[in-house]
Amino acid sequence: MNKLLPFLLIIAASVAKAQTAAPLYSIDRSRVLFHENIDKEQKKLFIQPGSHVRGYIPLSKDEAFNAQVRFAMLDKVDELQQSIELDTLLKDNEKIKYLKGLEIMTRQIGLGTRSRSFSAALAPETVNAYAAALELDRENKGIDPVVRDAHYWAGKILVDCFSYPENKGIPASKSILQVKYLQLYPERTMPFLKTNFSYPTRDSLIAAEARRDPRKVYDYAAANDALARYIRIHPDPVVKVIAEMASSRSGQLYFPFIDDIYRGKMTFDEIDKVKNNDLEYYKLMVKTRMQHTSRMLSKDTPMERKALVERMDNKARQYFISKINGLHSASDAVRFKILEPLAPHELYYLCVLGEDEIYTSSYRGVFRRIIQRLKGVPTDSLFMTMNFDYFRKFIKMAAAYNELDTLLKLMPDSNATVLMKSFMFGLEKTTDMNNVEDAVDVADAYSSIFEKNKVLAANMLEEARWNYDRAQRNGDPNGQKVYFIEKTLFESADANANIDLSKALGIPPVYTVDYNRLADSSGRIIQQVFFYGDDDKDGQMSYANFMGMFRGKADWSITENADFVTIKNTKGKPVWIFANKPLYGEDDPDTKAQEKLRAYLDKEGLEPTIFIHRGHSYHVKSSLGQITPSARIVILGSCGGYNNLNDVLTISSDAHIISSKQIGTRTVNEPILNAINTNLRNGQNIEWMPMWNELSKLFSGEAKERFDDYIPPYKNLGAIFIKAYRGVEEEE
Known part of the structure; x- marks a missing residue:
């Protein structure tokens, strides 16, 4: 200003x-x-x-x-x-x-x-x-x-x-x-008609809304009132299909296929044959999605394609990913048996849809089976089969899990070059204020590639610069913005370039968090830690290890009740840490414990500025749902996928995020937390680069490999892209 x-x-x-x-x-x-x-x-x-x-x-x-x-x-x-x-x-x-x-x-x-x-x-x-x-x-x-x-x-x-x-x-x-x-405000059409049932143009309004938002019309058709009864006798063909779905107990299972049913490409009977079989239902959804992506290449956009992807996502996670994750200690023959009936394209969607939950070993098992079932067919053919659906996500994940070289070597060199050019090309067409996922995937991929393959990283930087020049020649402001950010992020990965991202991109500091931005008006720094009780006892073990940093230590005092624990330092600047207990049993007792902790913080006027997730990846969404705009530092420990980054930065646009490209581990989490708390107790700013350099000296062997998979805020290129593209004004 x-x-x-x-x-x-x-x-x-x-x-x-x-x-x-x-x-x-x-x-x-x-x-x-x-x-x-x-x-x-x-x-x-x-x-x-x-x-x-x-x-x-x-x-x-x-x-x-x-x-x-x-x-x-x-x-x-x-x-x-x-x-x-x-x-x-x-x-x-x-x-x-x-x-x-x-x-x-x-x-x-x-x-x-x-x-x-x-x-x-x-x-x-x-x-x-x-x-x-x-x-x-x-x-x-x-x-x-x-x-x-x-x-x-x-x-x-x-x-x-x-x-x-x-x-x-x-x-x-x-x-x-x-x-x-x-x-x-077309989304208000159905609520309006509910209270203005006799509105003169109701027929055309309902028909238009059925094409714009079939889900909403479905919800109103499933009710028991005058509007619902009218929808069920509406003459429009799309409304008729919706009404028939809404009248069935299996309506939710039919809904992802609404476009194909309406066009006569699928019948209710076909869905009935597979709807109670998780495997066959998933296969039918994948087949339908691939047909939809083919149509979309011809500018023919199916209705409710989002509903289809959401149902695929749900089935992929619940039926496949959760099971292979849960069997992480079993032999491969047992663990991956559920994947035996799946073809490469069906396994492909397990990877990209399960990004936020799939374990490292689970991903590698799925990836290995994709390669095996291609039976020597060049891997670039897989992307063509998929109509390049989610191909940036797939490449980004391969880079994060150190499988990109394998993917590229199993196709002709010329095709690999074209694929990576395509990876970089056209981001301006898929990037806007509401969706930056492709551009974030590219930024995240570069972060992984730079550490492993300097030649490929150099080629990506060259492509970013070429695309920026192309956008300038074309007078494309969005393209210039996207590729300026990408090339600046790529250039900054080289420490010798000495690029200050904050100045270059016009965003608040990414290398430091001012102590005063973390402290409340009373000078206290409040942290909230989320734990989860699990039947495998991992959450309980994580909690016990976490408490080991404070129990019996003269510098910390602990008070607790049945639901949560309060940890306060006894020396230095005040640092207060609140953590719910990882309770396991019926009716989600750990969720209730988190609710009681949140109620206590609200009652006492305590606003956390540091949020820490400890637990399996499938619990991350629950933790993110409880983060508040006061967040300045968010430690996920794992699961740094786009959806999670986007969720955090939507809540708090300048949050500094620490996540891991692979499985989070206490051997890394706890030294990071100790380093942060030491700085805070001394009243010091958090300086990420020197802190990370000192932390790296603590690890060796396998622990060092785990630490190297953790991404500090200044290297979290995906998060920085979101901040730079959307614009962030530093809060007072």
Whole structure:
């Protein structure tokens, strides 16, 4: 905001001048108050000189945009005030009506902008629309033509401005607004129809919603009310299929195949034959997904493809991955027996869909079976068979688990070169503010490749630079942004390049966490640790090892109850650690323990800034669901996949994340926690690079290999990409 300070002062001064100087025209005494009310609303819009109170309308970095909004809300409104006051053809009550309307408009724009229901970008349109509506109203004409041409929110304000006394076009305007509202917020169509069952265009609204969001129509069709009964007799073919599904007890199992059923490519009977067989149902879903990806290459997008992937994901994790993970101590013949009926393409989806849960040894077992079942067919043929679905994810995971060289060597060198060029090419087409997964996978893959294959890493950097130049030549701002971040991240992996990512990418520090950002207003640093009770006792053992860092140590005191433990240091700056107990039994006792701990923290006004997950990968989602925006450091211990990184950074956009590319282990977790706590007790900032260098000296042999798989925040290129692409402003 410092760069904007001169501009802010100019605007503030302009506001003050515009609203404090005496008008250059005479105002009738009976209308002075109405003009003053408008002026007061204008003053609330922007920062006032000498005031630290923010105005309703936030100023952007685009000064041209700011100037347009300012002109509309100050100069243009002033002009309208003057023209109303000086119009000799208007009666006194008409002038008062229009001045009140101006006040309402100015107030609602301000309040709407502050609540984020109204975009400041609509301010010029709304002011111009008010002027046009005023002209129609004074001619005793309806304002509905103006409302019809306006954005929904501008039209809504106009209706409020011209309702007292009511303009003759208000009834028509309200009907227009209802249509605009549902067009702007189609997800609210079904709730609206539930309370407005007799709405005239309900048939077309239901049919449109069935194609936009079949799941929602399905949910409403499954109810027992008038709308549900109407949906079941609706004539639209898509609605008919949804209604038939909703009437069946197996509706949820049919739903992923809705597009194929609607198009006549699949029948309910075909699904009935496999729906109770986990293996065959999974195979049918994979077959359907591959057909869908083939159609998508031809720009033919199936309905509810997300529902199909979600069901595949669920089945892959529950039926296959959880079982091979759970048998990690068994022989391969026993552990991987469940995979025997699966073809390479079916195993492929187990890998990419199970990214966040699959154990290292499980992944390698699946990968090995993919290679074996290709029976010498070049591995690049697998990607063509898959229509390159999730191919960046597959390559990223192969790199993370040290299998990428194997994958590339089992295809012709020329094809390997083309594959890795494709890996880097076209990221601008799949990357936007809502989805950065492909670009994050590429960044994460580079992090792994740089450590193992310097030649391949150099080629990736060359491709990133080439694609950046391509985006510049094409005038593609998104491509320039994506590839500038990628090439900067790649360049930073070489310590000799001496690149400060914070400065280069315009994001908060990635190499350090300021002590003051971790401490609360009372100077305490609060940590929360999540443990889980498991039938294999791993969670209980992890908890016992964790407590061993503190029990019997003079520098720490421990208090506990049946659900959680409180650990406080007795020397140095205050560090308070809270951990739930890993309880195992019926009704998820460890979940209840976490809930009681959260309630205690809330009651005592304690806000953790450090969150630590200890437990199997399938528990990570539960831990992430409890992290709060106060998080500054998040230690996952394992499972650094895109979904988890994205979840953390959605909650706290500047969190520093530590994760492992493979299995987390206490032999690494605990030295990291000790190093962090030592710094905090001494009141020191967390400096990741020197801390990581010192930690590396503690390990050798297998432990050193495990440590090398842990990714410190400054090397977590995927997380840094998300921050840089979406933009992060450091919190005070």
